[in-house]
Amino acid sequence: MSKVIDFYFDFSSPYGYFASTKIDALAAKYQRKVNWHPILLGAIFKVNGCAPLTMVPLKGEYALRDFERTARFHGIPFNQPPTFPIATQSTARATVWLQQNAGADKAREFAQAAYHAYFVDGIDINDPVNLQKIAEKMGLDAAALLEGVNSPAIKEKLKHDVDQAMQRKVFGSPYIIVDGEPFWGFDRFDQLEAFLKTGSI
Amino acid sequence: MSKVIDFYFDFSSPYGYFASTKIDALAAKYQRKVNWHPILLGAIFKVNGCAPLTMVPLKGEYALRDFERTARFHGIPFNQPPTFPIATQSTARATVWLQQNAGADKAREFAQAAYHAYFVDGIDINDPVNLQKIAEKMGLDAAALLEGVNSPAIKEKLKHDVDQAMQRKVFGSPYIIVDGEPFWGFDRFDQLEAFLKTGSI
Numbered sequence: 001m002s003k004v005i006d007f008y009f010d011f012s013s014p015y016g017y018f019a020s021t022k023i024d025a026l027a028a029k030y031q032r033k034v035n036w037h038p039i040l041l042g043a044i045f046k047v048n049g050c051a052p053l054t055m056v057p058l059k060g061e062y063a064l065r066d067f068e069r070t071a072r073f074h075g076i077p078f079n080q081p082p083t084f085p086i087a088t089q090s091t092a093r094a095t096v097w098l099q100q101n102a103g104a105d106k107a108r109e110f111a112q113a114a115y116h117a118y119f120v121d122g123i124d125i126n127d128p129v130n131l132q133k134i135a136e137k138m139g140l141d142a143a144a145l146l147e148g149v150n151s152p153a154i155k156e157k158l159k160h161d162v163d164q165a166m167q168r169k170v171f172g173s174p175y176i177i178v179d180g181e182p183f184w185g186f187d188r189f190d191q192l193e194a195f196l197k198t199g200s201i
Numbered sequence: 202m203s204k205v206i207d208f209y210f211d212f213s214s215p216y217g218y219f220a221s222t223k224i225d226a227l228a229a230k231y232q233r234k235v236n237w238h239p240i241l242l243g244a245i246f247k248v249n250g251c252a253p254l255t256m257v258p259l260k261g262e263y264a265l266r267d268f269e270r271t272a273r274f275h276g277i278p279f280n281q282p283p284t285f286p287i288a289t290q291s292t293a294r295a296t297v298w299l300q301q302n303a304g305a306d307k308a309r310e311f312a313q314a315a316y317h318a319y320f321v322d323g324i325d326i327n328d329p330v331n332l333q334k335i336a337e338k339m340g341l342d343a344a345a346l347l348e349g350v351n352s353p354a355i356k357e358k359l360k361h362d363v364d365q366a367m368q369r370k371v372f373g374s375p376y377i378i379v380d381g382e383p384f385w386g387f388d389r390f391d392q393l394e395a396f397l398k399t400g401s402i
Contacts, residue, residue, distance in 0.1 A: 048258040057249040058372035062385055069402055073392050171259035184263055187388040191274050201270055 003179065005034045005196075008165050009111075010041040010173040011088035011125060012052075014067040014078070015186040017115045019174035021076050022189065024108075030196040032178075036099075036108050038092035039165045040158070041173055048171055052085045070186070081122045089158070090126045090149050094135070096158050097148030102140065110138060204380065206235045206397075209366050210312075211242040211374040212289035212326060213253075215268040215279070216387040218316045220375035222277050223390065225309075231397040233379075237300075237309050239293035239359070240366045242374055249372055253286045271387070282323045290359070291327045291350050295336070297359050298349030303341065311339060 005027050009016035020036075027034045045051065053063040064080060071078030091114050098107035113134050117123040123130050128146055135142035148154050168177060176183040176192055181201070183192045195201040206228050210217035228235045246252065254264040265281060272279030292315050299308035314335050318324040324331050329347055336343040349355050369378060377384045377393055382402070384393045396402040 044259075048260060050257065050260070056251065056372075058245075058367075058370050059249060059251070059385075061370065062372065062383060065383070066385070066389075069392060073395065073402060166259075169259050169262065171257075171263070182263060182266070184260075184267070185388070187386070188267075191270060194274065201274060 003032060005032050006037060006168075006177040007034050008037045008039050008170045008173060008175040008177075010039055011091045011111075011114060011118065012085040013041065013173035014119060015070075016173035017078075017119045018070060018074060018076055018186040019176070019189070020112060020115050022074075022186075023174075023176070026189065026193060026196070030193075032196065034108075036095070036104070036111055037161060037165060038088075038095045038111065038158070039162050039170065039173065040089055040092060042087070043162050044166060044171055047166065050171075054084065077116075077120045079120055079122060081118055083124060086118070086124055087126050090128060090131060093149045093154045093158050094131050094145055096161065097145060097151075097154050098140070100154075100157070101144070101148065106138070106140070110134065110140070113138060204233060206233050207238060207369075207378040208235050209238045209240050209371045209374065209376040209378075211240055212292045212312075212315060212319065213286040214242065214374035215320060216271075217374035218279075218320045219271060219275065219277055219387045220377070220390070221313060221316050223275075223387075224375075224377070227390065227394060227397070231394075233397065235309075237296070237305070237312055238362060238366060239289075239296045239312065240363050240371060240374065240376075241290055241293060241359070243288070244363050245367060245372055248367065251372075255285065278317075278321045280321055280323060282319055284325060287319070287325055288327050291329060291332060294350045294355045294359050295332050295346055297362065298346060298352075298355050299341070301355075301358070302345070302349065307339070307341070311335065311341070314339060 007023050009020060023034050054060040067080060068078065095107050095111050098110050114125045117130065117134055118125045125131065132142040132146060135145045169182065172184050174186055178195060181195055191201055208224050210221060224235050255261040268281060269279065296308050296312050299311050315326045318331065318335055319326045326332065333343040333347060336346045370383065373385050375387060379393065379396060382396055392402055
């Protein structure tokens with residue numbers, strides 16, 4: 001059995017989205033599988049006092065430019081969403097529910113579809129109506145999914161997952177942990193690949 | 202005459218130091234010269250409410266690891282200084298004084314020596330005693346330099362330079378502007394090179 005890579009991401013994070021388009025292929029190249037962990041940066045920012053990039057003076061304007069440029073540089077489809085950032089707890093809960101009820105592959109496929117809907121098509125993926133559309137397009141039981149999103153058990157599970165992430169010192173998105181080595185940011189994929197290749201860095 | 206690259210850096214910034222070891226060779230590869238601009242991130246952080254990386258919970262611990270790993274990855278000598286971050290106004294003023302009184306090449310050479318003293322040898326480069334040693338080793342008139350560092354005119358010039366940087370929306374270190382295109386961070390050197398190569402990105 002191949003060892004896993006832990007991939008933490010927030011659905012409202014552009015760099016998390018960029019990472020999501022590359023992480024599985026990179027992992028497969030080094031005989032690894034990826035565990036996808038949706039997290040809520042809002043909950044983490046409450047702890048470390050950070051703010052979303054685009055809300056920081058000066059940095060915010062640059063960040064918007066960097067999102068577009070980084071997407072072009074890496075050949076990733078991207079359109080800055082009209083509403084940004086957005087709450088993403090329903091999207092994250094939907095992913096968690098799918099992990100429990102449809103398996104990791106379906107959950108990953110849903111996460112990729114949701115990221116694409118938000119960062120390419122500008123759709124508010126936290127809105128239940130839109131979650132339903134994404135689920136139906138994938139042939140999933142959308143009613144069961146929405147019920148799951150609102151269930152106390154799934155809310156509790158996501159909260160637990162975010163707490164676990166914080167215990168592993170995850171503070172941003174994307175955040176990748178391989179064999180105990182942490183990598184924060186899509187711009188550390190070069191170092192991540194070097195580590196996967198040689199086992200040290 | 203070749204067009205310039207504007208390179209903004211704080212002497213207490215590890216990523217600024219990393220950039221300082223590569224920027225001139227990169228520029229020369231594309232027939233460019235570099236204007237070195239020491240800035241004071243402390244003054245800028247007062248405006249945008251940011252804090253030094255290592256003071257942010259969770260992020261701080263990761264940052265220390267990232268400094269070391271990034272240095273190894275790029276083959277740059279680096280030792281985390283025992284005191285970090287430090288005030289750098291005297292070092293910045295010394296650079297500005299040299300720019301005015303010894304020319305851009307000497308000023309750059311001094312900046313490189315100061316960065317090396319701090320990030321390799323762990324020396325507090327804001328301490329006048331250490332500034333003097335660096336200057337003497339370079340064969341500069343250390344007494345004149347220290348007098349310059351304390352002169353109202355040089356203090357005013359650095360303040361003016363930092364204000365100018367902020368007007369150009371510089372908010373971090375390293376920050377590079379080429380033909381109006383801004384690049385923040387040593388980890389954008391791949392995009393910076395692509396821009397230098399093709400004139401667009």
